[in-house]
Amino acid sequence: MKKQILFICCAVIAYCLSACNTAPQQVPLKEKNLPKHVILIGFDGLSAHCLNNGADMPTFRKMMAEGASTLENRSILPSSSACNWASMFMGAGPELHGYTEWGSRTPELPSRVVNSDNRFPNIFGMYRDKAPEAEIGYIYEWEGMNYLVEPFSISRRRSRTFARLYTISRMVPDMARDGVPRSISPW
Numbered sequence: 001m002k003k004q005i006l007f008i009c010c011a012v013i014a015y016c017l018s019a020c021n022t023a024p025q026q027v028p029l030k031e032k033n034l035p036k037h038v039i040l041i042g043f044d045g046l047s048a049h050c051l052n053n054g055a056d057m058p059t060f061r062k063m064m065a066e067g068a069s070t071l072e073n074r075s076i077l078p079s080s081s082a083c084n085w086a087s088m089f090m091g092a093g094p095e096l097h098g099y100t101e102w103g104s105r106t107p108e109l110p111s112r113v114v115n116s117d118n119r120f121p122n123i124f125g126m127y128r129d130k131a132p133e134a135e136i137g138y139i140y141e142w143e144g145m146n147y148l149v150e151p152f153s154i155s156r157r158r159s160r161t162f163a164r165l166y167t168i169s170r171m172v173p174d175m176a177r178d179g180v181p182r183s184i185s186p187w
Helices: 002-018 048-052 058-066 079-090 123-130 143-148 160-165 166-179
Strands: 136-139 154-160 183-187
Touching: 079 123, 079 143, 123 136
Parallel strands: 136 154, 136 183
Antiparallel strands: none
16 A cells, blocks of 8 residues: 555656646746645555555545545555655655665765755755745654755745644645645645
């Protein structure tokens, strides 16, 4: 299931990156029928087995039916949290981004390509480059997630301590009211 959820996230990331295409004849963003908000939700360790075998999760199933999702994905190897999240956020495998261990804070291998922050590019930084005014939130529970995203690309970052004080269902509307986010990624 973890592999399938990772594929769901990869599909959403690929969709987000495809929206960043810079073709010369591209229609201006204001003329396109684009969503106002993008919410990327990832669950580390969630098994497709439970969903395929009748787990009673109506809200989760509804979100899957109305959004972009799959239960047919595969994880990268080694199947470790930091490596997999880095691969989803960066659109590349460990051989390119360099994260190879479960709790990686920095790449164990030199990244093949780096951005202005000396990191392998990821969807958050690429989106920030395309839309500097965008409100990008990043909510996570596992502290290891903090090291996989460039600090300058995130408008609001909330860690485990904050997540315990506010539920996600309360946090997202608060952020929307306060700053009308254009992209939120809660974990």
